[in-house]
Amino acid sequence: MMRIELSEDLKEEMEKLREELAKLKEQLRNVTEREQRKSRGIYIDVGNRVHDYVEDVMESVAEGIHGELEKSIFIGPGGVRIIKGAVADREEEEVKVNFPKAAEVMSALGQEHRLKILKELTSGGKYINELQEKLSEITTSTLSSHLKILEEAGLVVQEKVRGRYLITIPGRTAYKMATRITRFLERGSQE
């Protein structure tokens, strides 16, 4: 086997080339990482350690904000609602449905005149004679009986002093729900 003796100059040249190659590899790795970070949307061009640290912090903050936004702020036609822990509460509500109460509310809604009473009350509190004028097809005693059912279900409240009937927040919500379901079903049957 023939042995080639490299000159000292040549050895030195090869060592330099190796070092140069290592530097190029390192640069290539950095550029690749940078591009990957850019593609994730957050890039701050500082030293690697600082950059990594800041990136971690930014990501955790972003995740936190995103999570909070999802569960705590609702923007709708009724205004802005900020509800902390709403997702957890809603999940719990789904489990703890008070079925007898729900049935009572649905039963109170399940009568045409009672829905008409709720509709009349959505424009403001009314005395019984004002309601009677609007629902002239039923007697005063029937009207009183309907109002009592609505009151017991918590959909209506009566003032003790002036005697006006007022629709409650659950009452307004229930009325809206009934009308929306009806509209939805009517639209479905037309299609």
Place this chain on the structure above:
Amino acid sequence: MMWGSYQLDDAALKATETMILWRTEKGTVEIGRNTLAIPIKLNDQRKGYIFHGHGKLLLDTIVETREGAVGKPVENELNEPFLMLGNTEEIQQHLSTAAKEDLAKMGYGSEKEFLDEAEALLSQFFGKKGMHNHQCWGWGNNNGVIFAFPNETGKLDTLIANGSKLVYKAMNQVFVSNNSKVVLKTPTEVIVTGDNRKSLFIKKCMCYGNH
């Protein structure tokens, strides 16, 4: 029979007829016929009464918001002694001296028993409020009224009213009303309404409003 500058009269009286002690569109306080009364005096002038008989408190502690009404009316039977300051001139026209039988009907063996009970309530009210020094307490120069009703915990529910302004502080709620401006605080929520039923709801873990 004194508490600070306020003192009780020494003669028990009774209502000669059913009386409405206070009435606005938000509430009423009325007492039945034969309800016992002891005048509360300040510098020999009647400033109020302690009543014991059968009466009723009605108060519409309801807030009307755009989302719907919140709160329930208060309807309390007044069968325990309660205190009232204000509106004395009108009331005294419908009072006469109470007889032993009138006191007995309310469970008192003597006039002194009723006076002792009344004094305990007076002390509780002024002691609690720190208003026993009348110089700090300018009541009597306006048309307002103050009521203090012992509740089931032994503490006093208070109702302060002057015209359309009303403050009611009870065991489970605080209700402040001035025409359409209302604040209602219950154990679970606080509702504030302003003109045109604009409202702010603050619930446990929840805050929202409309405008």
